[in-house]
Amino acid sequence: MTGHPTTGPATGGTKPGIRQRLSRAMSPGTAFSARHQSLTTVVTFAAIGILLPVIVLLPPFSGFGTQNDWVGGFADAGIFVLLAIGLNVVVGWAGLLDLGYAAFFAIGSYTYAYGASPFTGLHIPFWFMLPIGAFVAASFGIMLGAPTLRLRGDYLAIVTLGFGEIVPAVFLNASTLTNGTNGIVGLDQPSFGRLFGVGDFGFTNPWPYFVTILGIIAVAFMLLSRLENSRLGRAWVAIREDELAAASMGINTVTTKLLAFAIGASTAGLAGVYSASKLSIVSPDQFNFTVSFTVLAMVVLGGMGNIWGVAAGAFLIFELQSQGLKQLNTFIGGLGLPAFNLGPITVDLATINFLNYQYLLYGLALVLMMLLRPEGLFPSRRRRRELHELPDEAERGNVELSEADEVEL
């Protein structure tokens, strides 16, 4: 056992520490089994990168669009996967309901716009802008997180919702700094410089973007999933479970919560930089509440707390809304159903554009989910436990709630 020096005035002189005495009292325990988590991540993402473009060549997917269309779609889906795994840190692990997550996405995007566009005249390469965007977003995550530290649940959600509205509003109205509603255009395209043989980035060639986002996600994924089983990851979960108990176990709740905000925001910052470079334009209307809401819905539907589930959920939902609904239009249009005549209203399924009902369908999916599988499609073990409470425990919980320990921190 490695003896960490227990510093501080409380350490009594030459007496053996409590841990040494425990060792004497007990026999040695079993060894810790190392997991090859990172290798799994890398292999999985490499497999995804190879399989996805191949799968879309097979029917029925090949009928829905060319391979390039699909790969471009995947590159867009990657933005939301990245956002979802970042929000998962804040909401799924630390349990801080953040309804203004799009703000950090916006900050990342505008950071890229300032760093690599004719607007400021700076042309910092994309690869340097990625960490810069993450850092700037993380700073804002801390700044916006700090005032909300004492808030919980509904109140926290309302304040973060406010921040989510304020940030795009600032970008919209500070028009001398941000070009207002027109946004900043003509952002630089990234460049590999002939590396990897996937050609140059451009509007007609989605491959470099696909490879890039896959790489960014894989790295973010690896770093975040390592955090889950660390001292910090446990502290987040402990705070989510019981903040007072967490503080009484020595966790600095202030630092730990701020770190959750910062890490979640930095992931959104990466997504922002990437998305700005892909679209080559940033404008305030890209970051309205529907982005925050969509990402949150992805996290909830995918399975809060489980990083793989959240990523899969985000990908599935994005593809369903972008491809599924489009194909539903074509499919129902092709059936040649007769129009219903309901008195004054005529319902013609063939002419309904399901894309317009995207949020209605989200709502339905969320309601169904809450009824049938509240823990999400691919839940974490912990969440499943939490949401499938044993009935007798629920009762005991009520009985035990006395005021003695319910104190404000």
Next chain:
Amino acid sequence: MSSEQRPDLVLDARSVTKRFGGLVAVRSVDFTIPFGSIVSLIGPNGAGKTTFFNVIAGVYELSDGEILFNGETVIARPRRTWAEPIYWFVVPTILLILAVAALLAGIGIIGHLLFLATLLAIIPALLVALTRPRWYVRMIGRTGIFRSSRPNEMVSLGIGRTFQNIRLFGNMSVLENVMVGMHSRMHANLLDAALRLDRHKREEEAAVNDARKWISYVGMAGYENEAARNLPYGYQRRLEIARALASEPKLLLLDEPTAGMNPVETREMTGLIARVRKDLGVTILLIEHDMEVVMGVSDRVTVLDHGEKIAEGSPDEVRANPQVIEAYLGRGAASA
């Protein structure tokens, strides 16, 4: 500061008072705990035991008095806190002076950059004040600025606690619960974990080993991967103790550890408490209603009633004290 320091005391509470608005929950209680002892705090319901307990654990700010832990004042009325903002603004102020000087000297660009740095320097300064790292507390402490320790700081000083109403992390496994208890004794930071540096790996390995030992120490070997909420009641109580012990406390605060237990479980718990003191040398402060437990394990007993200390002494002395009988059973019983 403290008038006299007694090295034999792990905790020295001096005229501790806690008011909630007009209600005085604890009134001017003096209380000492010698190293290596088991001290009990008893009293009728509402006597202020748990309030006193929470003051020691750093959960409540006290209204008056002082608490010394290991001879050092850790909880007291805040002092000179008005001076603290000076610390936040030292760096920005220096930058600002330099910026003005640069502007006056005609070095415009440097002046502007320094002015920008001034604005940016305020943010980390405020963050440090908010997160209160140890070095910051020590630094401002040197100039006489004092704030009571927060609960997490009390843990790193060496006070572990359990709760009257079990507050485990229900959806975490038994092992994880104990590992959360080790939080303040672990040092791996964000980067260590994200980059999986050696320091992190070694520490995690050691932590899992230690956690298993703690779990088997309280007699729960084999339950490591069980969710805490699914444990039987008695095991939840024991897990709370294991979790508190994992923070390597000098002083362990137990708030009614045998509440709601049957006689067999109570006997086991009493045995565990005695064992913790004997094997590990941990000093224990016990709040308890079960007199058999209190009289069985305590070296000294203190009785609180209506927030005031009414008796103190060995279990036998306290048992015979007429004031104590009166507090528990009423005036008639004392004279009878």
